[in-house]
Amino acid sequence: MIELLGKSLPELQEIFVTHKIQKFRAKQLMDYIYHRYIFDFDKMEQFPKNLRTWLTENCIISMPKVITESVSPDGKTRKLLLEFSDTSRVEAVLMQQHYGNSVCVSSQVGCAMGCIFCASTQGGLYRDLEAHEIVAQVVLFGAAIDEDIHSIVVMGAGEPLQNYDNVVDALKLMHDEETFNISYRKMTISTCGWVPNIYRLAEEGIPFTLALSLHATTSETRRSIMPIGSKYALPEVLAAVKAYYDKTQRRVTFEYILIEGVNVSLDEAHQLGKIGKEFPNCHINLIPVNGNEHIDLYKPTNKHMATFKEIVESYGVSVTIRKEMGDAIQAACGQLKAGHAQKEENHE
C-alpha cells in the first residue's frame, strides 16, 4: 500500500502521474487531508468513483488510534496516547494558549538518551517515527478541534536530532502552504545536545527555534543526570548552540529542570545567568521536576524557585518558571504512557 500522509505535493503528483491519474487531483487530496480532515477515500466526493476505488485498493492514510485522552481541568491542555499500526505508542499534547494552538509531538518511540528525570526513556528506544507519523500527531489535533495549529514543538518522547531526516522532513511538510502553512519560526526543535546534528541543522538555513535541554551548569552535574553529557561535555554543547545562533540569528531557548539537591544551588543560579548572558535574546525556561511513582525526584520549594529565578534574571536574561499546567494530566515527557502501562500491568 502507498502511504499518502506526509507526502509533499510534488511527491503526490509523481505518484498520481505514474498511475495515470490527473496531476491536479494531488492538490485536492492534500486539501482533503490537511484542511478538511477527511481520511476516508469514499468520502472524497470531488473524486470520481474509479479514483476512489483505486485509492482504496492501493493507498493508505495511516492515522494512529487514540488509546487515551487526558484534559487539564481548565480544558486548555489535552494529551493523547496514540498507537500506530505496529502497536507502538507515543504521546502528543495540544496546548490552547492565548497566542494560538500549539502541538507538542514525539519524534521517537521511547528514547535512548536515559535522562534520569524522564519517563520516556525508561524502556529505552524502540524505533524512530517516520515523517508521516510525526505529521499525523498534528493532523489528529487539527481534526479534533477543527482550528488552525499555529506552532509545533518537537519536545515529546525521543531525541529529535537522532531522528534528523524524519523530523526535518515532517516540519518542512507542515510549513508547506498545502498543509498547515506554519512559519518555521513557530517550530521548535528541542535537543538534549546531539552536537553533530546541531551543526547540521545550522547548515539547513531554516529558521527553526532551537531549545537546548541544558539542565546543569557544569559537565559533571550534567553527566550525572543526562548520559549524553558523557559523550559531549557542556562547553562542546554550548559551542554548537552558539554556532546555531550565529548562523541563524534565532533566539535560543534553554530548558532547565529544577531538581532539589541536584542542580538548584544559588551558585548554580549565578552560573546559569552567566551562560544565558552569552546568548543574546535567549530565553531560559525553568521547569519544576514532575516527580511521580516512576521518578523519585523532587522540585524545590516555591520560595527557592523564585529566588533562583531572580538570580538568573539579575544577569539581564529572560526567564520564566514553566506553569505546571501539565501536572493534572501528567504532561511531562513520557508520563502518560508510563502511567497507562502501569495501569495495564496492575489490571493483569
Ligand code: SF4
Ligand atoms: S528528556 Fe528527552 S532526550 Fe532525555 S530521555 Fe527524555 S525524551 Fe529522551
